[in-house]
Amino acid sequence: MAKLEAKLGMIVDSVGNFFSGKDQLPLCDPALNASGLDKFLKSIGRNPSYVDLEVGEDVVEELTKSMQKIGLDMRVSALVNDTIGTLAGGRFYNQDVIAAVILGTGTNAAYVERANAIPKWHGPLPKSGGMVINMEWGNFRSSHLPLTxxxxxxxxxxxxxxxxxxxxxxxxxxxxxxxxxxxxxxxxxxxxxxxxxxxxxxxxxxxxxxx
Known part of the structure; x- marks a missing residue:
């Protein structure tokens, strides 16, 4: 837990410096704002310097505590991965953007789907009519993939x-x-x-x- 607090403390200090002297930003109601570390999907265990966190630690909760410690009046509204963040950033500049793909250390994709076309969704439809799908396509496997x-x-x-x-x-x-x-x-x-x-x-x- 101490290692997680130290890492998040560094992040919070950077966030605090960025917003220092700036007007307060309006935030929407909290949503999707709790997450525990499930497991490491990549083989980062081969490099001990990467594995400082423990499975089950609530990253959002600890980040919130770190912000409170330095009096930073901010809260986590949503925890998203880099793919969703990339899609959100693209749509911020251009509403016609409908998909984002990450090709880096890992790979993933996300896209905007019509909410009424999602069989697993049983809640109220969003006003926009659309919903972001995080594909997690890195876990895709098929007998047709050309494995060497x-x-x-x-x-x-x-x-x-x-x-x-x-x-x-x-x-x-x-x-x-x-x-x-x-x-x-x-x-x-x-x-x-x-x-x-x-x-x-x-x-x-x-x-x-x-x-």
């Missing part, structure tokens, strides 16, 4: 085998290790670097991504 032997091996050795298959095919988090695996096979079977195999080629995720 390197993709299969990477998935089997990941922290979440069988999950986030599409993510592991195209995301920056995994591309470096797919290249490493292909190079290692070339070195072992075709003497790509002569008679010796560079030891680092056997180290998972030694080739870092750049996003």
């Amino acid at each position: 032997e390197y993709d299969v091996a990477l998935d089997a050795e990941s922290l979440n085998p069988g999950e986030q298959i599409f993510d592991k095919l195209i995301s920056g988090m995994y591309l470096g290790d797919i290249v490493r695996r292909a190079l290692l096979k070339m070195v072992e079977e075709a003497d790509f670097f002569g008679d010796t195999v560079p030891p680092k080629l056997r180290v998972p995720f030694i080739l870092r991504y750049a996003c």
Whole structure:
């Protein structure tokens, strides 16, 4: 919990500095404003510096506490991921924007759908008639996806085998290790670097991504 408080404290200080001296912004009623950390979807466990948070910690609650500590008169109305934030930002500038795609460390997509066309929605329809769908398409898998032997091996050795298959095919988090695996096979079977195999080629995720 102390690590989470420290990280959120840094965020709050930055937010406070940004709004210092500015007029107070009107906020709508709170919605979607509670969330606990469920699990890590990417294999970030391979780098201990990333894993400072504990599953089950309520990020919004702790962020609110951190803002209160420094007297920042703000509250969390909604917790959204980068994909929803990208779509919201696009629609802020152009109402014709209907979709957003993230291609970075991970991948995801979101789009605006007619609320009355969503079978799972049983609540009152929004006044706008539309609703944002967070696809989480990184978890898409199909027998039609062109999995190579390197993709299969990477998935089997990941922290979440069988999950986030599409993510592991195209995301920056995994591309470096797919290249490493292909190079290692070339070195072992075709003497790509002569008679010796560079030891680092056997180290998972030694080739870092750049996003």
